[in-house]
Amino acid sequence: MRWSRSKGSLLPDASAGPPRVEPGGGRLRLLHARTRLVLRSFRNGAAVFLESRIGLLALVIIVLFAVMALSHPVLMGTVWDADIYDPVTGYAFDATEQPAPPSWKHPLGTDPLGRDVLSQLLFSTGSEFVLGITAALVTVAIATTVGAVSAYYGGLVDAFFMRLADLIIALPSISLLIVLSGLFDLSLFYLALVIGVLGGFGGTAIVLKSQALSIKVRPFIDAARMTGGGQFRIIFVHIVPNLLPLSLLYMMFTVTSAIFAEAVLSFLGLLDIRMSWGIMIHTANTGGYLLSGTRYWWLVLPAGASITFLCSAFYLAGRALDEVVNPRLSRRDG
Amino acid sequence: MMPRPGDAAVTHDLPLVEVDGLVKHFPVAGNVFRKPSGFVHAVDGVSFRIGRGESLGLVGESGCGKTTVGKLLVKLLEPTAGSISFCFADASGDEAPSEPVDAATLTGGRLRDFRRQVQLIFQDPYGSMNPRRTIYDTIAEPLAVQRIGNALDRVDRVAEILTLVGLTPASSFLFRYPHELSGGQRQRVAIARALVLEPSLVVADEPTSMLDVSSRTGIMSLMEQLARGLDVAYLYITHDLAVARYMCDRIAVMYMGKIVELAETEELLRHPLHPYTRALLSAVPVPDPEHRRDPPAISGEVAAPVDPPPRCRFYERCPQATSTCESSPHPPLEEKAPGRFAACYEV
Ligand SMILES: Nc1ncnc2c1ncn2[C@@H]1O[C@H](COP(=O)(O)OP(=O)(O)OP(=O)(O)O)[C@@H](O)[C@H]1O
Ligand code: SF4
Ligand SMILES: [Mg+2]
Numbered sequence: 180m181r182w183s184r185s186k187g188s189l190l191p192d193a194s195a196g197p198p199r200v201e202p203g204g205g206r207l208r209l210l211h212a213r214t215r216l217v218l219r220s221f222r223n224g225a226a227v228f229l230e231s232r233i234g235l236l237a238l239v240i241i242v243l244f245a246v247m248a249l250s251h252p253v254l255m256g257t258v259w260d261a262d263i264y265d266p267v268t269g270y271a272f273d274a275t276e277q278p279a280p281p282s283w284k285h286p287l288g289t290d291p292l293g294r295d296v297l298s299q300l301l302f303s304t305g306s307e308f309v310l311g312i313t314a315a316l317v318t319v320a321i322a323t324t325v326g327a328v329s330a331y332y333g334g335l336v337d338a339f340f341m342r343l344a345d346l347i348i349a350l351p352s353i354s355l356l357i358v359l360s361g362l363f364d365l366s367l368f369y370l371a372l373v374i375g376v377l378g379g380f381g382g383t384a385i386v387l388k389s390q391a392l393s394i395k396v397r398p399f400i401d402a403a404r405m406t407g408g409g410q411f412r413i414i415f416v417h418i419v420p421n422l423l424p425l426s427l428l429y430m431m432f433t434v435t436s437a438i439f440a441e442a443v444l445s446f447l448g449l450l451d452i453r454m455s456w457g458i459m460i461h462t463a464n465t466g467g468y469l470l471s472g473t474r475y476w477w478l479v480l481p482a483g484a485s486i487t488f489l490c491s492a493f494y495l496a497g498r499a500l501d502e503v504v505n506p507r508l509s510r511r512d513g
Numbered sequence: 514m515m516p517r518p519g520d521a522a523v524t525h526d527l528p529l530v531e532v533d534g535l536v537k538h539f540p541v542a543g544n545v546f547r548k549p550s551g552f553v554h555a556v557d558g559v560s561f562r563i564g565r566g567e568s569l570g571l572v573g574e575s576g577c578g579k580t581t582v583g584k585l586l587v588k589l590l591e592p593t594a595g596s597i598s599f600c601f602a603d604a605s606g607d608e609a610p611s612e613p614v615d616a617a618t619l620t621g622g623r624l625r626d627f628r629r630q631v632q633l634i635f636q637d638p639y640g641s642m643n644p645r646r647t648i649y650d651t652i653a654e655p656l657a658v659q660r661i662g663n664a665l666d667r668v669d670r671v672a673e674i675l676t677l678v679g680l681t682p683a684s685s686f687l688f689r690y691p692h693e694l695s696g697g698q699r700q701r702v703a704i705a706r707a708l709v710l711e712p713s714l715v716v717a718d719e720p721t722s723m724l725d726v727s728s729r730t731g732i733m734s735l736m737e738q739l740a741r742g743l744d745v746a747y748l749y750i751t752h753d754l755a756v757a758r759y760m761c762d763r764i765a766v767m768y769m770g771k772i773v774e775l776a777e778t779e780e781l782l783r784h785p786l787h788p789y790t791r792a793l794l795s796a797v798p799v800p801d802p803e804h805r806r807d808p809p810a811i812s813g814e815v816a817a818p819v820d821p822p823p824r825c826r827f828y829e830r831c832p833q834a835t836s837t838c839e840s841s842p843h844p845p846l847e848e849k850a851p852g853r854f855a856a857c858y859e860v
Contacts, residue, residue, distance in 0.1 A: 209664060212688045216647065398640040401589050402706070406655040407628035420645045 227503045234499030240492035244304055244485070251301035264295050266302040266454045271295060278468070281477055288477040290459070291466040300481050303455045307489060310371045310441055311434035317375025318383055318433045319426045325380060326387030327418045330395050331410065340384060347381035353443055360449040367452050370444070374437045383429045387422055394421045424504035431497030435490045442486050456482040527600045527613065528562035529713055529746050530586070535559040535595035537581050541819055554818045555581040557770035558595070560846065563714065565602070568740060568747040570761030570778070572754055572793070578770045579750045580636070583716040586748060587633045588616060588624065601630050601713050629659055632707040634717040638699035638724075642691040648675075649687040652706045659710060674705045679735060697728030701735065708739060716748045721756065733759055754793060758782060766790050769818045769826040772846055775854040786855040788833050825858070833859050 228234040255261065263269050270293040271277070273284060277293040287296035329337040352374075359365065359373060394400070395418065403417045444450045445457025448465070452458060463469050463478035537556040540549030555578045563569045571579050584590040586597060597616040619627045635641035642651050652674065653667040662670060668687070675683035678701040691699055700720055707715050717736065721729040737760060740747060749760045757764050758778055765775040766789065774787040785791045818826070825831070825838050837858050838844075846856040 209668060216688060398635050398637055399643045401584075402633075402635060402641045403643070403654070404589060405587065405628060405633050406658045407625035408654070408658045412658070417643055421643070 224503045228499050231499045231502050233495045234502070237492045237495035237499060240488055241496065244489050244492070245308070247301050248305035248308055251298070251305065254298075254301070259295075259298065264298045266294060266299040269294050269298065278466075278475060278478060287481050290462055290478060291468065292462065296459070296477055296481060299454055299459055300456070300485060303459065303482070304485070304489075306367055306452070306455055307438050307441070307485075310367055311437045311489075311493065313368065313371035314374040314378065314437035315430040315433040317372060318378035319430045321376065321379025322383035322387050322429065323419055323422050323426045325384040326389075327391045327414050327422060329384070329388045330391030331414050331418065337388075340380070341388070344381050344384050347377055348385075352377055352381075353440060356440060356444055357447065357449060360444060364451040365444070365449070367441075367450075367455075370441060370450060370452075371437065374440055375433070378433050378436070383433070386429065387425060390422055390425050391418055394418050424500075428497050428500045428504055431493050431500060434493040435497075438486065438490050438493075456486050529565045529567070529600060530563045530748075531598050531600075531613070532562070532586070533560050533596050533598075535582065535585060535597065536593045537578075537585055537590060538593045551820045554770045554821055556585065556592075557818070557821075559767075559770070559772050560595075561765055561772065561775060563746050563748060565713070566740070566744045566746055567763070568749055568761045570757035570764040571748060571750045571767060572752065572757050572764055573767035574752060577767045579752075579767055580718055582767075583633065583718050583748060583750055586714075587631050587716050588619065588627065589633070592617075599627070599630065599714075625659065628655070629710045630712050631714045631716070632710065632712040634700075634703050634707045634715060634720045636719045636722060638696055638703050638720075639691070641703060642699065644691060647688050647690055648694070648702055651691070651702060652709055655706065655710050661710075670709065671705075674709050675702075677739070678702075678705045678708075679731075680705075695728070696724045697732060700724060700728075700732050704732070704736065704739070708743060708745070711743060712745060714746045714748065716750070718750045719752070722751070722753075736760065754782070766793065769821065771826050771843060771856060772854075773827065773856045775846065777852060780853060786849060786853065786860045787827075787857050788831050788859070789827050792830075792832075825856075835859065 229238070255264065261269065263271055263273070271279060271285060271289045274282075274289055274293065277289055278291050279285060279289040279293075281288045285295050285297065287300065290296055290299070325340050329340045355377070356365075356370075356373065363369070365373070400413060400417055403413050408416070441450070441452075441455060442457035442460070445452060445455050446461045446464070448458075448461050450457075459482040460469070460479055463475065468475040468478050535556055536554075536558055538552040539555055541551045541553060542549060557578075559578075559582060561569065571582060573579055581590065585592050598613040599616060600613040614627075616627070646654075649668065649671050652671045656662060656667050656670060661667075671687065672683035675681070675686055680686045680698060680701055686694075686698075686702075691702070694702065703720070720736070721732050724732065733756065736747070739745070747760070749757065751757050751760075754764075761778050763776065764778050764781050765772045766781075766787065767773070768789050774781065774785070774790045776786075781790065782794065785794055823842050824840070825834070825843050828834050828838050831838065835858070841858065844856045844858050846854050849855050849860055
């Protein structure tokens with residue numbers, strides 16, 4: 180301590196010796212205190228989230244789908260014979276005609292190629308999660324950085340990113356994806372990247388930038404400059420953490436749009452993907468079964484309903500998060 | 514606060530800060546594609562000095578440019594014209610002060626060193642703390658940026674300074690968020706953050722104006738005590754002469770971007786020279802119920818000084834204005850008596 184530099188005397192309570200904060204095990208205690216804080220804010224957030232019926236409903240649906248996704252490898256490893264139940268290469272030898280209607284052995288029937296529909300549905304669920312979450316993470320990482328940087332520097336940097344965003348918004352993204360899928364073999368992972376990049380540099384960046392602008396002018400940013408901290412520190416320690424709640428919200432919406440885009444592209448047969456909900460409907464369509472009314476419902480309904488429910492669930496989760504994020508922000512601002 | 518014996522201001526010739534002809538103009542937005550339609554002369558040729566450990570009050574109505582002077586001094590804003598030079602004590606301690614540095618030349622690493630010496634306490638204790646960072650993070654940040662100590666030293670140091678500013682027991686405040694504290698507690702945290710680097714100068718921008726009355730005196734006496742103990746100089750910004758009287762050795766009175774009077778606190782309050790200072794004093798509440806206050810000597814509102822006419826800024830509201838005042842430029846700040854400066858033709 181350099182307090183001794185001062186010529187005058189210190190306050191009496193300082194010379195009496197400051198209390199060391201819980202002596203012993205210092206670094207561990209620091210970590211412990213931080214963990215407690217994170218847990219506490221998570222608990223508070225979760226409480227508000229679940230208070231809204233919408234949030235609870237969304238969570239139940241998402242958990243249900245997650246259980247479905249996890250059940251596929253388990254079933255394949257235990258009761259399902261790969262020759263029959265593999266979602267891509269299996270064939271239901273036991274059925275007399277394909278597509279076969281639901282039965283005990285095939286609860287959702289088989290598709291025109293003799294493959295088990297339930298197995299396809301469960302297998303695809305995992306891919307949809309991977310796709311949605313990858314796209315969302317990419318979007319949010321890009322959009323948060325672009326938004327904060329644009330807002331902080333303004334000028335040419337800002338102009339560049341905002342015109343880029345306008346351009347991406349102006350292009351209808353599904354048609355752009357169709358063109359891209361013609362040029363490249365889009366696998367699930369690359370599709371997630373493309374959707375993530377488009378979202379990240381597109382509309383989400385604009386939303387996060389306008390939020391960052393309102394953070395940038397708050398006095399605590401000047402206070403951070405007063406410490407002598409560099410621009411990098413101000414952007415990533417002070418602006419970005421205050422953007423994260425909003426980012427999280429947009430993550431949910433990106434999951435929805437990624438799953439939806441995948442379904443459309445797969446339905447059009449444009450993706451290099453082995454199996455997905457979109458491909459299930461695509462298969463039914465190419466066989467002409469889509470037009471024959473409700474007779475072959477098991478070919479379309481499970482996949483269609485799954486797309487609808489999972490997309491809605493992430494959308495609703497976003498709405499519920501909105502409730503967590505917004506009142507909290509205003510409460511913390513005092 | 515009377516000048517103290519052994520006051521650093523007396524022993525060193527070179528003042529801590531020397532401000533000379535400081536000007537800050539803000540453009541008034543015109544159309545998007547056109548040039549600005551005019552300039553707000555927020556600070557318009559201000560000069561003063563602050564000695565080591567001295568407390569200078571900057572007093573004036575809302576909008577007269579006090580905050581702008583403060584931000585220029587701490588280099589949150591760059592001046593349109595004029596110079597600020599600092600003369601900090603050598604790092605070695607009580608030796609002769611080092612060479613004066615021109616604030617305009619400070620960039621990069623030298624700017625970071627400068628931040629150790631000059632700190633700011635913000636008016637708004639709510640807005641000046643990142644709501645997502647704990648009290649520990651907030652106070653330790655200057656230490657972390659300036660690479661002082663490791664994480665554990667910093668915990669001790671922060672606990673120490675929390676105790677010093679009266680937030681005890683320190684361990685119960687370390688890991689709380691700003692929104693869990695009261696206004697007064699938050700301002701104590703702000704003081705701790707400003708003092709943790711042991712600066713030579715602290716600019717305090719109305720640190721009590723947003724607090725409820727009950728916590729004001731506590732904050733003021735804390736700042737006064739700390740100034741004594743740590744030998745910091747203050748530029749204490751306030752619109753309240755009573756506060757300035759308690760806190761400051763000297764007072765500078767500002768009006769529309771100009772300093773109109775500057776003197777030792779008691780001198781200025783007892784015998785105000787400038788008509789504006791007199792008007793301000795007549796508006797100070799008197800703690801005597803029998804006292805019949807004179808009607809305020811001035812009326813009207815201060816307009817934002819957008820490209821003001823070149824004559825005395827106070828002309829429109831001055832009860833003593835003469836024809837000289839109308840035709841002459843704004844009066845210079847002159848030494849009317851030893852240590853007493855005023856900018857007025859009629860003094
Ligand atoms: N960034 C800015 N852009 C444009 N004008 C500004 C800016 N900052 C301050 N001003 C103007 O400069 C003038 C002086 O402002 P300043 O904040 O320094 O006054 P103040 O004395 O601190 O007032 P208060 O007591 O209300 O805090 C005001 O007219 C204000 O509108
Ligand atoms: S110079 Fe004239 S107008 Fe200005 S304050 Fe003095 S008397 Fe008033
Ligand atoms: Mg102000």
